[in-house]
Amino acid sequence: MAEAPRRSSRLNKNQGEDTKGKDKSTDQDVEMSDTTEATTADSGTVKVLGAKELEALVIADIKQHFVLFAKSAKTHEARFAVRVLRSLSSLRKRLTAQVLAKVIVNSYTKGDESQKRLLEYLGPDALPAGAAEEETTSYKVETPEVDVYLHLLVMIYLLDQGQLEKGIALSSATVKTVQELNRRSLDQLAAKVYFYYARFYELSGRLAEIRPVLLNAQRTATLRRDDDTQSTLINLLLRNYFHYNLYDQADKLVSKTTFPENATNNQLARYMYYLGRIKAIQLEYTESHQSLMQAVRKAPQNNVTAGFQQEANKLLIIVQLLMGEIPERSLFRQPVLRKALQPYFQITQAVRVGDLNKFQETLAANSNTFLADKNYTLILRLRHNVIKTGIRMISLSYSRISLRDVCLKLHLDSEEDAEYIVAKAIRDGVIDATLDHEKGFMRSKENVDIYSTNEPQHAFHQRIAFCLKLHNDSVKAMRFPLKAVNIDAAEVEAARDQERTLVQEIAEADEDMDDGHDDL
């Protein structure tokens, strides 16, 4: 699950952009052509090409990335760097020690320290003799971005090779460099570096050691308003705490930090999942449910993220059950989820019928699965939900029933127990009924007409507010390119002005709204 959201469906996206690029061939800039190249390399052509050409292609790709990093650093535009990092997943599959060694040899000036160090990590076999002098006019490392990027590539390579010890050493060194450099153009790369740093430690089972480093880095990132690193680090820390079941600390971390608004969807999805788990453990099911819904929706829907989807959906099912809702049947039929959710499906069935015996049987049969998923204690809590469902069904079907019958139907120990349980259900709002102690029965109340309350109006308001917010957000998120073709400068200026006033207006309105809420 760890890597799943990050290695997302960038491929598909690239392809989409690719066709767009071809349609509008008039205004095609650098990154468009880059993606075209990346996708052609990915698709069918690969098989036709020989090993040598393939290598050359990868090297060309990496070189292209260098150019983009330089551009990103020069123009202070993060999107070029982001674009490179997006293509990492496709590049990752094609990385070999030879390719890396070649790139490293050609990219540094001779005798550079990083060069030596990186080559050492790759091992002696990586570099065929004499290959070093092949290209002389290649790109030289001018910016630290490229340097860090090369480090990152080597780290990924080591991870795929399972060389954890080396990976730990290299990533620790890189983290140090990144911290010393303090360049805004490094932010996106730094986030990745931290991610692999934590991954190496996690795989070697030494997660607890890096907590202070991560916490420090998180603090620095917050001070520098470095959204990417900040969001990555918060998630890493949460994962770290979860690994040791330290939910108390995780909760404190969440309450003392704010997750950056501009974080990428993948990071947000993870954060939402973690948040959902914390809230579920603290019995705040409504909030947990909201977070988990977001996590499931924000996560890319494809086979690569299957692990994350399964985990999030498992938890979501439990939380839904705990809230007294029954998850939809179609959820369990999805091909990605079906097999993983099988035990949860059985539990759901037991809760839906309100059958305590069946619930206990399922629990006993699948306890190992639940323990492995760390969901066992949550499922244990479902026991009283089974009883609640049972009571609700009785209350719906009978207008009056004796406590004795309730006791028999729910397999409870005694009539007294039944009385307490029903009384508690009434207080918790599970059923709307009254008890008569002297005659020993429960009487269900008539259904109230919901349209005579303020409830519909409230729901209506929520939906309108949501739509308006969506509209405002999309206006804010719009971009007005400077170099748009066939629009003269004046028009662009006017458009920008208009955009600015709009955004300002929305901001003011938001402030007004806040004031308004204070009055309420």
Added chain:
Amino acid sequence: MALTEVKSLAQALSQEFNSANPNLDKCGQLLSQLKIALIELQYLTHEDKHNNVEELTVARDVLEIGAQWSVRKKDIPSFERYMAQLQTYYNDYSNLPPSPIKYNLIGLNLLCLLSQNRISDFHTALETIEPSQLHSNPVIQYPIKLEQSLMEGSYNRVWSSRSDVPSKEYLFFIDILMDTIRNEIASCSEKAYTSLPLKDAGTLLFFTNMEDILNFAKERKWKVNPVEQKAYFHSDADEKIGIPADQIIKQTMFYARDMDRII
């Protein structure tokens, strides 16, 4: 103070505490002395103390006695402080020799949380316990079973569980828990019944004599009718729902403004 002195003090404390009839005040004095000594040994800042097993073990043992002492002194805040300090020793120092009373104390802590109705803290604490202990250890099972019965509403079972507590230290919290339960039952009854004969209320609330019932009824502000011997509960059914005009005006204005901007 050197480590050897701290050790001898700790020894004296554990001897006094484990004797047949311990002098709790004396233990308290020893404890506060020891705490100062431990601070001098810098037990609060463990940056590079990871490997000093001896020192850490002494500190942990002292804290454990402190936690037990607080229970006997019936001092809950102090107990919680000791437990909070002990958490570090239980979670982060896996190199220490395991403590024989670790789970006993964790169980006590669970019960303490339960008795104060801090259910969400209870569950958070539960997550930190290893699953193997969760199922087999009777001291841990006990609070878990209690919580399940509480959640279901089987108060009868909670009441009867009083007789089979795993250790006498648990009794202190169980007694507090009983009061909590009584209030729970009362608040359930208020919602579930319109009226209740006083005698039945007594059985429901586990009271044995009438006076207690009447006092309790007064506390909860029940209307007692002495002729019928019945308690009546105030119902909130006749609350009227007004039209929230203010809110509606504000919302409508908000819609109008936003619509205007879109068009």
